Structure formats: C-alpha cells, structure tokens
Amino acid sequence: MRVMDQMDQKGFTLIELLVGVALASIVSLAAFVIFWSSDKSYKLQEGVGESQQNVRVAMDRLARDIRMAGFGLPDPPFSLTIGGQTLTAPIAFTNSAAAPDTLTVLGIGVTSGTLNQGGNAACNGTSDTAICLDTVANFFTGAAFLPDRRYITVGGPRFIELALAGHDQTNGLLQLGAGNILDRDYVDGTTVYIIQAIQYSINTALAGCSVTNPCLTSNDLTGFRGAGVQVLADNIEDVQFAYGLDGDRNGRIDDSDANGAYTAADFSNAPLDLSSIIAVRANVVARTRNTDPAGQVAFQNPCLEDRSTDAACTGAAVDGFRRRTLTKVINLRNPRQGA
Numbered sequence: 001m002r003v004m005d006q007m008d009q010k011g012f013t014l015i016e017l018l019v020g021v022a023l024a025s026i027v028s029l030a031a032f033v034i035f036w037s038s039d040k041s042y043k044l045q046e047g048v049g050e051s052q053q054n055v056r057v058a059m060d061r062l063a064r065d066i067r068m069a070g071f072g073l074p075d076p077p078f079s080l081t082i083g084g085q086t087l088t089a090p091i092a093f094t095n096s097a098a099a100p101d102t103l104t105v106l107g108i109g110v111t112s113g114t115l116n117q118g119g120n121a122a123c124n125g126t127s128d129t130a131i132c133l134d135t136v137a138n139f140f141t142g143a144a145f146l147p148d149r150r151y152i153t154v155g156g157p158r159f160i161e162l163a164l165a166g167h168d169q170t171n172g173l174l175q176l177g178a179g180n181i182l183d184r185d186y187v188d189g190t191t192v193y194i195i196q197a198i199q200y201s202i203n204t205a206l207a208g209c210s211v212t213n214p215c216l217t218s219n220d221l222t223g224f225r226g227a228g229v230q231v232l233a234d235n236i237e238d239v240q241f242a243y244g245l246d247g248d249r250n251g252r253i254d255d256s257d258a259n260g261a262y263t264a265a266d267f268s269n270a271p272l273d274l275s276s277i278i279a280v281r282a283n284v285v286a287r288t289r290n291t292d293p294a295g296q297v298a299f300q301n302p303c304l305e306d307r308s309t310d311a312a313c314t315g316a317a318v319d320g321f322r323r324r325t326l327t328k329v330i331n332l333r334n335p336r337q338g339a
Contacts (some may be wrong), residue, residue, distance in 0.1 A: 026172045051235060055065040055286035055326045058216045058233040062103075063330050065198050065282050066091075070334035071107035072153025072195050076275040077338065080106070082197040083221025089274035090336050093241060098310040100202035103280075107154065107334060109193035110224050115171065116188050123173060128182045131160075133172045133192060138224075140169055146224050150177070151195040154186060159195075197221040202239060203229060213289070236261050237285045237323070240305040242267035244279030244329070249337055253279055269306040278335045281305075283327045291320035299323065 070090035073080075080087050085104070092104040113133040117124045123132040131154065139149050139162075150162040161177040176182075199219045206229055209215035216236035217229045244253035244267050256266050267281050283304045292299065299320050303313035304327075311317040 011127050031180065051286040051288050051322065051324045054233045054235055055284050055324045058062055058239075058284045058286065059282065059326045059328055060238050061216075061218070061232050062200060062239075062284070063099040063328060065105045065108055065200075066103075066282065066330045067333050068108045069105045069332050070336040071109045072156060072193055073107055073334070073336045074159045075336050075338045080151055080195075080197075082106075082151070082195075083219075085197070085199075085221060087197060090332065091243070091274060091277045091280065092333070093243075093270075095241075095306070097306045097308060099307075100238050101305075102199060102201040103239070103241055104197060104199040106195070106197045108139070108196040108198065110196055110222070112136075112149075112152065112192050112194045113172075114188070115154070115186050115190040115192060118172070120173065121173075122184045124188075125205045126182060126184050129176045129180070131174050131176070131182070131186075131192070133174065136167070136169055136172050136174060138194060139167070139174065143169070146223070148164050149194045150169060153193045153195060154182075155190045156193070158183065194222060194224075196224060198225070200232075200239065203231075206231060208234075210275040216284070232326050233286070235287050235289055236284075237287045237301060237321075238304065238307070239285075240283040240307055242269050242281040242305050243277045244281065244331075245271055245273070245276040246278045246335070246337065247273065247276050247309065249276075251278075275337050277332070279331045280328055280335070281327065283325065285323055287323045292322055293320065 087106045094102040113135045116134040123130040161175045163175040166175040186207045203209050203217040215231045216233045300318045301312035
C-alpha cells in the first residue's frame with residue numbers, strides 16, 4: 001500500500017514539462033506579437049492624427065488672415081513701411097521652386113479703440129487733422145510712439161496715416177500725418193483699427209523647431225501677436241502658394257486658358273502685378289513626428305505647385321514620413337486693385 005501511494009503522487013514527466021513550457025512560450029510569443037502590433041498601429045495612427053490636426057490648424061490660421069488682406073488699405077499705388085519692410089499690396093510673397101514659400105498679409109486690422117471727441121472741437125470732424133479716442137494705449141510703449149502702428153482705418157473704409165510725433169497720450173489725441181485730413185464728421189463710438197502685417201514661413205531654427213521638426217511660424221510686424229516669430233503649428237514641412245489674378249479688373253479670376261472653368265493654369269506662382277491678386281491657393285504639408293519603417297521605400301515629400309527642382313520633390317529623398325496635405329482656395333474679401 002505504501003508503494004502504491006508513492007506511485008499515485010508522482011509529478012509531471014520531463015517530456016510533459018517541456019511540452020508545457022513550449023506551449024506557454026508559444027502563447028506568450030503570440031500575445032507579445034499581438035501587443036507589439038497593436039501598440040505600433042496605435043502609435044502610427046496617433047502620429048497620423050496629430051499631423052491631420054496640425055495641417056488643419058495651419059490652414060485655418062492662414063485662411064483667416066488671407067481673407068482679411070486689404071482691410072482698411074487705400075487702393076494702389078501705395079507704399080507702407082512696417083517692421084522694416086516696404087509693402088505695396090495686400091499680398092506679398094517670396095516664391096521658391098526648391099523650398100517653402102513665404103507670404104506676407106497686409107490689412108487684417110486690430111481694434112485699437114473708439115472715437116471719443118470729449119468736447120475737443122479740433123478732432124473727429126470734417127477737415128480736422130487729429131482724432132480723439134477713448135484710449136491710445138495700443139499706440140505706445142511707455143511714452144514712446146510705435147511707428148509700425150501708425151497706419152489706421154477709421155470705421156473700416158477710411159485709411160489714415162498718423163504722424164510720428166505730436167500726440168497727446170494723456171488726452172487720447174493722435175495727430176494725423178502730413179496731407180491727411182478727416183473727410184467728414186465722425187460720431188463717438190466709431191471703431192478705429194490698426195492695420196497689421198503678418199508674415200508666414202517655415203522655420204527650422206527657432207527654439208523647438210528643427211530640420212526634423214519644421215514649424216509653421218508667423219511674425220506680426222506690428223507686434224500685436226507677440227514680439228518676434230511665433231510658432232503656429234509643429235511638423236509643418238511645406239507651404240506653397242499660387243495666386244488667382246484679376247488683370248481685367250472685372251472681379252473674377254482671369255480664365256487664362258479660356259475654357260470657361262477655373263483650373264490650375266489660372267493660378268500663377270509668381271505674378272508680377274501684386275495688385276491684381278484676388279485669391280490665394282494655399283497648400284500646406286504636415287508630416288508625422290516619426291518615420292514609418294514600412295514606408296522607407298514609398299513615403300516622400302509631395303511635389304506641389306512649382307516646387308520640382310529639389311530632391312524632396314523629385315523622389316530622390318524617400319524618407320518614410322507619412323504626410324497629410326491640405327489645399328484651399330481663399331478669396332480676398334477686401335482686394336485693393338486700383339484702376
């Protein structure tokens with residue numbers, strides 16, 4: 001009986017243990033593969049989702065300002081100097097066939113205050129050479145007048161250039177520049193806007209931006225959106241612009257190929273007459289933060305507009321980054337074209 005009890009209580013054989021270990025290893029390996037694949041897919045989709053968000057944010061910011069180009073400006077010819085740059089049209093640009101474009105939007109407008117005569121008969125009336133506001137704080141830093149904010153519009157359509165000196169900050173009085181007078185009596189409460197100039201570009205040298213993390217940046221030359229260059233969106237690799245022109249001044253984009261429908265041929269990458277621009281075709285390219293190993297032989301920077309002379313567009317620089325591209329035609333609400 002004692003021998004039989006010992007035989008009934010024996011454990012697994014070596015073969016059984018080996019088989020069990022092998023089965024457990026197979027199950028564990030399968031679970032690891034599933035987890036690794038799921039984690040990789042999740043990170044990939046997270047990166048793609050981030051790039052989609054970045055490209056939408058970038059396009060929204062661009063479109064918002066481009067639509068307002070020309071607001072409050074006089075009809076050309078004009079020449080305004082803001083932030084050390086001379087601007088002669090609502091849209092200015094630097095076009096490149098081998099790098100991202102840059103775009104400067106003039107107009108937009110920041111509310112600086114409202115007219116308030118306050119009993120001063122020398123301002124806000126017909127032929128007066130001064131305006132009185134409820135506040136002039138936006139025009140000064142301390143006691144110093146900000147010359148980049150001297151271009152204003154009263155009520156929207158009336159463009160005025162302020163003088164560079166002679167203002168009474170305490171009483172909210174601003175002197176108009178030489179040759180500027182008010183065309184009529186303005187009622188208290190009329191809004192006064194300061195004309196802005198915003199420059200958009202791709203930056204790889206700003207803090208937080210690099211060749212591996214290119215950023216869409218803006219530079220408000222009037223300083224309302226912060227001093228210097230500001231980051232708007234990460235991992236924006238390229239911006240390319242083309243321009244719809246109204247050379248015959250009929251309010252419509254010129255049909256260059258006379259086919260009765262607007263096509264890519266009706267937009268110019270580098271028009272000479274900036275005052276004829278009435279629409280902008282904006283292209284924004286966002287890429288994922290990390291490469292996809294599966295795309296090392298397929299993914300590359302798309303070739304948009306006239307960008308075709310560099311390796312990133314000809315296909316020589318396959319890099320494995322997934323990309324999202326957004327294109328939008330943006331009409332200027334306030335084109336300033338002159339005669």
